[in-house]
Amino acid sequence: MADVALSAEVAQFLYTEALLLDERRWDEWLVLYAEDAVFWVPSYTMQGEPVTDPELSINLIYITSRAGLEDRIYRIRTGTSEASIQLPRICHQISNVTTEAGDDGLVVAGANFMVASWSHRRGQEFRSGRYEYRLSRDGGAFRIAYKKVLPIEEVTDGWFDVVSI
Amino acid sequence: MDLTSNDPGEFAGLVDDRPEDGVFQVSRRVYNDPDILEAEYKNIFEANWVFLAPEGLLKAPGDYVATHIGRQPVFVIRQQSGAIGGFINACSHRGSMLTDCRAGSMTEIACPYHGWRFNIEGKCTGIKLRRVGWPEDDFDQSRFDLKPLPRLEIYRGLIFASLNADVAPLVEHLGPVTAFLDLFCAPAPHQLEVVAGASIHTVNCNWKVLHDNGPDPYHAATVHGNFAATMIHRDEISGNTGLDKTETGRLAGRVAAGMYAPGNGHTAFWADKETPEVYPVWAMKDQIQKSLPPGRAKWALERSRHVTVFPNLLVNELASTYIRTYRPLAIDRTEISSWCLAPVGEANELRAARLRKFEDFFMPTGMSTPDDVAIFERANQGNMAAAGHPNDMSRGMSVATPGADGPALELGIDPEMSSDQFTHEITLQGVYRQWVKMMSAGAGYG
Numbered sequence: 001m002a003d004v005a006l007s008a009e010v011a012q013f014l015y016t017e018a019l020l021l022d023e024r025r026w027d028e029w030l031v032l033y034a035e036d037a038v039f040w041v042p043s044y045t046m047q048g049e050p051v052t053d054p055e056l057s058i059n060l061i062y063i064t065s066r067a068g069l070e071d072r073i074y075r076i077r078t079g080t081s082e083a084s085i086q087l088p089r090i091c092h093q094i095s096n097v098t099t100e101a102g103d104d105g106l107v108v109a110g111a112n113f114m115v116a117s118w119s120h121r122r123g124q125e126f127r128s129g130r131y132e133y134r135l136s137r138d139g140g141a142f143r144i145a146y147k148k149v150l151p152i153e154e155v156t157d158g159w160f161d162v163v164s165i
Numbered sequence: 166m167d168l169t170s171n172d173p174g175e176f177a178g179l180v181d182d183r184p185e186d187g188v189f190q191v192s193r194r195v196y197n198d199p200d201i202l203e204a205e206y207k208n209i210f211e212a213n214w215v216f217l218a219p220e221g222l223l224k225a226p227g228d229y230v231a232t233h234i235g236r237q238p239v240f241v242i243r244q245q246s247g248a249i250g251g252f253i254n255a256c257s258h259r260g261s262m263l264t265d266c267r268a269g270s271m272t273e274i275a276c277p278y279h280g281w282r283f284n285i286e287g288k289c290t291g292i293k294l295r296r297v298g299w300p301e302d303d304f305d306q307s308r309f310d311l312k313p314l315p316r317l318e319i320y321r322g323l324i325f326a327s328l329n330a331d332v333a334p335l336v337e338h339l340g341p342v343t344a345f346l347d348l349f350c351a352p353a354p355h356q357l358e359v360v361a362g363a364s365i366h367t368v369n370c371n372w373k374v375l376h377d378n379g380p381d382p383y384h385a386a387t388v389h390g391n392f393a394a395t396m397i398h399r400d401e402i403s404g405n406t407g408l409d410k411t412e413t414g415r416l417a418g419r420v421a422a423g424m425y426a427p428g429n430g431h432t433a434f435w436a437d438k439e440t441p442e443v444y445p446v447w448a449m450k451d452q453i454q455k456s457l458p459p460g461r462a463k464w465a466l467e468r469s470r471h472v473t474v475f476p477n478l479l480v481n482e483l484a485s486t487y488i489r490t491y492r493p494l495a496i497d498r499t500e501i502s503s504w505c506l507a508p509v510g511e512a513n514e515l516r517a518a519r520l521r522k523f524e525d526f527f528m529p530t531g532m533s534t535p536d537d538v539a540i541f542e543r544a545n546q547g548n549m550a551a552a553g554h555p556n557d558m559s560r561g562m563s564v565a566t567p568g569a570d571g572p573a574l575e576l577g578i579d580p581e582m583s584s585d586q587f588t589h590e591i592t593l594q595g596v597y598r599q600w601v602k603m604m605s606a607g608a609g610y611g
Contacts, residue, residue, distance in 0.1 A: 058364065071395050074398055075394075075532050081535075081536050083535035083539040122542075156365070157366065
C-alpha cells in the first residue's frame with residue numbers, strides 16, 4: 001500500500017524544485033541540495049545503453065557536491081558564457097511520481113520530466129526522461145542527497161546545463 | 166558555380182592566399198553553399214583518408230562500429246583473426262543497410278530485408294531460396310561477398326579508411342602528426358583504452374566552422390575565460406591542490422606556446438603546462454623520462470598538445486586524451502562523436518580525476534563545450550553573410566617561421582610552418598591550402 005501522504009509530500013517537493021529552476025531562483029534551488037549531493041546525468045555508450053559506473057565512465061554531468069552545482073551557477077553569473085547569456089525560457093512538467101522508503105531513512109523517489117524550452121537562438125526545444133532521487137531529511141525539510149537524470153535522447157542536440165534539465 | 170567542371174580555378178578563387186602581401190582570406194561561400202558540400206563529400210571525404218573510430222571500441226571478434234565515409238555508410242568489425250575489417254554497410258543484394266546501430270557485436274551479419282547472411286569476414290554465407298533463383302550447380306556465391314573498403318590502416322589505435330584505393334600510405338598522409346600521435350601514447354608500458362561512455366551531439370553549423378575551431382587557441386581566452394574564472398574561484402574557496410586543481414595557465418595565456426602547419430591540412434599547437442604535476446600522466450614521469458629522449462620526454466610530460474588531422478579528427482591531451490570526429494549532415498548541421506582514452510590499469514583515483522576534468526571541459530553539458538557550440542552556431546549564422554567581408558585568417562602570416570622551430574626540433578618533426586604564438590592562424594592557412602588542393606584535384610571516388 002503506497003504511503004499517500006509521503007507521495008504527496010514528495011510530489012510537492014519535486015514541483016517546488018522545478019518551479020525554482022523555471023523561475024531562475026538558483027540560490028533557493030541550491031539550498032535543496034545536501035552538501036555532498038550527487039547530480040548525475042549518464043552518457044550513452046556507442047551501443048546505446050546508459051553508463052552504469054559514473055566514477056569510471058564518461059558522463060554528461062557527474063557532480064558529487066553542492067559546491068560543484070554552485071560552480072555551474074557561478075559560471076552562468078560571470079555573464080561571459082556564450083551558452084548562458086541568453087538562457088532559454090524553460091517550463092518543467094513533472095509526472096508519474098513514485099516513492100518508496102529506502103535505506104538509512106532516505107526516501108527513494110522517481111518522476112518523469114519534460115522540459116520545454118524556448119530561446120531566441122535555438123527556438124523551441126524539448127527534453128524528456130526520468131529523474132531518480134534519494135531524499136534525506138534536514139529537520140522537517142527534504143534535502144536532495146542524489147539526483148539522477150536519464151534523458152531519453154542518446155544524441156544531445158545543442159547543449160543543456162544543470163538548471164535546464 | 167559549375168562544380169562539375171573540376172576547373173582548379175573554381176575553388177582556388179574562394180581562398181585568397183597571398184603570402185607576399187600577408188593576406189589569407191576565405192570566402193564565406195565555403196560555409197554556406199550547399200553545392201560546396203556536395204563537392205566536399207566527393208573530393209575530400211570520399212577521396213581522402215578519413216578517421217573512422219578508435220580501435221579500442223572493437224574488443225572481441227564480431228564487435229563493430231558503423232559510421233560513414235562522406236555520405237556512404239560503412240562499418241568496421243573485429244574479425245576472427247583479430248584483424249580489423251572494413252566494409253560498405255549495405256547488402257550486396259539490394260542495398261539495405263546491414264546494421265543501423267552505432268556499435269554492437271554480431272556473430273554473423275544478417276540482412277533484415279531478404280535474409281541474406283554474411284560472416285564477419287564479409288563472405289556471403291547464405292542466400293535465402295538460392296536454388297529457386299539460381300538453380301545452376303556452378304553458381305558462384307562469392308560474387309555477393311561484402312565490398313571491403315578499398316583502404317584501411319590503423320595508426321596508434323586510430324582506424325582510418327579511404328574509399329579511394331589510390332591514396333598514399335597512411336603514415337605518409339599523417340606526416341609529422343605521427344610524432345604527436347606517438348606522444349599521446351607515450352605513457353607506455355600502458356596501452357590506452359577507450360573509457361566507457363561517449364559524447365555524441367549535433368550542432369547547427371557547417372563542419373568547417375567546427376574544424377576551424379580545433380586549431381584556434383586564439384578563441385580560448387574569450388570563449389573559455391568564464392571557465393577559467395570558475396575554476397580559479399573554486400580552487401580559491403576550496404583550497405584545491407594536486408589532482409583536484411585545474412590547469413588555467415593556458416586559458417589565461419601565462420605559458421609558452423606555439424603552433425605548426427605540419428602539411429597535408431593537418432594542424433598542431435602546444436602550450437607548456439603551468440602545473441604539470443596536477444596531470445595524471447605525471448604519475449608515470451620516471452618511466453617516461455627513462456624511455457624517451459629528453460626533448461620528447463619534455464613534450465610528453467610538460468606540454469599540452471592538440472592536433473587535427475584533415476578532414477575529420479581532433480586529438481588533444483589536456484587533462485586527458487580526447488578524440489573527436491565529426492561528419493557533415495547538411496551544409497549547416499554537423500554530428501560530433503567524442504571519446505576519452507586513458508591508460509589500461511590506471512588507478513581508480515587517477516582515472517576519476519582525469520574523467521571529471523574531461524567532463525567539465527568536453528561534454529556538451531559541461532562548462533566549456535556549450536560555449537564553443539553556441540559560438541559555432543553564431544559563427545555559422547554570420548557566415549551566411551557572403552555579401553560581407555571574406556573570413557580573414559592571416560594572423561601571423563608575415564612573422565611565422567618556415568620549417569621547424571626549437572620545440573619542433575626537440576620533437577623531431579619538420580613542419581611546413583612554425584610559430585611561437587598560438588594565437589596565430591598559420592594552422593588554418595594550412596587547412597585551407599589543403600582544402601583548395603583537394604577540391605581542385607577533384608580526385609573523387611569512383
